[in-house]
Amino acid sequence: MLNGWIDIHKDRCKGCGLCVAACPKGVIALAEDQVNAHGYHPARLEDPEGECTGCAICAVACPDVCITVYRMPKRVEADAPAVAASA
Amino acid sequence: MATTLTEEQTPPIDAMEVVYQRPEALTDVPTHYCPGCGHGIAHRMVGEVIDELGIRTQTIGVAPVGCAVFAYNYFNMDFIEAAHGRAPATATGIKRVFPDRIVFTYQGDGDLAAIGTAEIVHAAMRGEKITVVFINNAIYGMTGGQMAPTTLPGMKTTSSPSGRDVEATGQPARMSELLATLPGAAYIVRRSLHNVREIRKARKAILTAFKVQQAGLGLSMVELLSSCPTNWGMTPSDAMKWVEENMVPVYPLGDYKVVDAVRDL
Numbered sequence A: 001m002l003n004g005w006i007d008i009h010k011d012r013c014k015g016c017g018l019c020v021a022a023c024p025k026g027v028i029a030l031a032e033d034q035v036n037a038h039g040y041h042p043a044r045l046e047d048p049e050g051e052c053t054g055c056a057i058c059a060v061a062c063p064d065v066c067i068t069v070y071r072m073p074k075r076v077e078a079d080a081p082a083v084a085a086s087a
Numbered sequence B: 001m002a003t004t005l006t007e008e009q010t011p012p013i014d015a016m017e018v019v020y021q022r023p024e025a026l027t028d029v030p031t032h033y034c035p036g037c038g039h040g041i042a043h044r045m046v047g048e049v050i051d052e053l054g055i056r057t058q059t060i061g062v063a064p065v066g067c068a069v070f071a072y073n074y075f076n077m078d079f080i081e082a083a084h085g086r087a088p089a090t091a092t093g094i095k096r097v098f099p100d101r102i103v104f105t106y107q108g109d110g111d112l113a114a115i116g117t118a119e120i121v122h123a124a125m126r127g128e129k130i131t132v133v134f135i136n137n138a139i140y141g142m143t144g145g146q147m148a149p150t151t152l153p154g155m156k157t158t159s160s161p162s163g164r165d166v167e168a169t170g171q172p173a174r175m176s177e178l179l180a181t182l183p184g185a186a187y188i189v190r191r192s193l194h195n196v197r198e199i200r201k202a203r204k205a206i207l208t209a210f211k212v213q214q215a216g217l218g219l220s221m222v223e224l225l226s227s228c229p230t231n232w233g234m235t236p237s238d239a240m241k242w243v244e245e246n247m248v249p250v251y252p253l254g255d256y257k258v259v260d261a262v263r264d265l
Helices: A018-022 A057-061 A074-086 B038-053 B067-074 B087-097 B109-115 B117-126 B175-180 B196-214 B236-250 B260-264
Strands: A004-008 A028-030 A043-045 A067-071 B017-020 B059-063 B078-081 B102-108 B131-136 B185-192 B219-225 B254-258
Touching (some): A057 A067, B038 B067, B038 B102, B038 B131, B038 B196, B059 B087, B067 B078, B067 B102, B087 B102, B087 B117, B102 B109, B109 B117, B109 B131, B109 B175, B117 B175, B117 B219, B131 B196, B175 B185, B185 B196, B185 B236
Parallel strands (some): B059 B102, B131 B219
Antiparallel strands (some): A004 A067, A028 A043, B185 B254
16 A cells, blocks of 8 residues: 655756665665756655655755655545455 | 656645645745755755744845855745845844844854854844854855864865864854853754754754744854765765764754743743
């Protein structure tokens, strides 16, 4: 179940890596295969297992304010186990 | 799925709610700061606090000279650029003409602790009801990494290539300790930006500092230990570790002056 998700403004990211170091789940990495408008490798969410919890620690650490954090509302989280059980 | 770099993305599940986004008090432009610079973190915290207090339209900021000289481009509110080091004097004038506005200065260590030492000391002596956000990264960033009064003993800079010699240039300037001795200061604390826990504590301190001004208790200042990865010659993550391991022992974190009335805010 996906609980959290982040959007990184890629052209504003300077690839400093502070979010990569701060993420408690280790699901943020610098995109070595991409170069943004300023010539940096931007950070991106690499979360195939859906481990992101939307804790926003990355956004607190980001000096360029380029991370928007989304989280599932609590109400939907409560319904989630039932959906998983029936699936 | 192929996405272009500039495309704004939406979450994979529509029900997801935004829990963290850019504060309204910051303009939607990229900053000129180097990758990993603490100024961006400090700007964001000040912006968040101003949004939280709902004072954006009543707030007037004063920008310094130094790396943060373009702060007026990044804060979405009225801003004045002061002469080098004179931000507390400029803020004094604004606050006395508009006592109902919230006036804050945003200064670096070259601005506040070197050329502007007289202005901040006298603003604190007079008990000016302004808020000061002081960024201390122990070096002159904008001019190319020269030694500042706040440079640590033995620290190598472009103007102290064999390390700061305390016999010739003295000990680091501890501004929070100095200003805490002055009766006009109401709230003087030092925080750091080296990890998320400390950043959250710093944000709380900035919030309190603005409340102190709203209550008219006197001068409030938050000193923030920050990094300069470019001039220190380190990666941003290593620079944050360096702040924790080298700067914090020289500049101990803590509350240097908190008048009793602050605890009731």
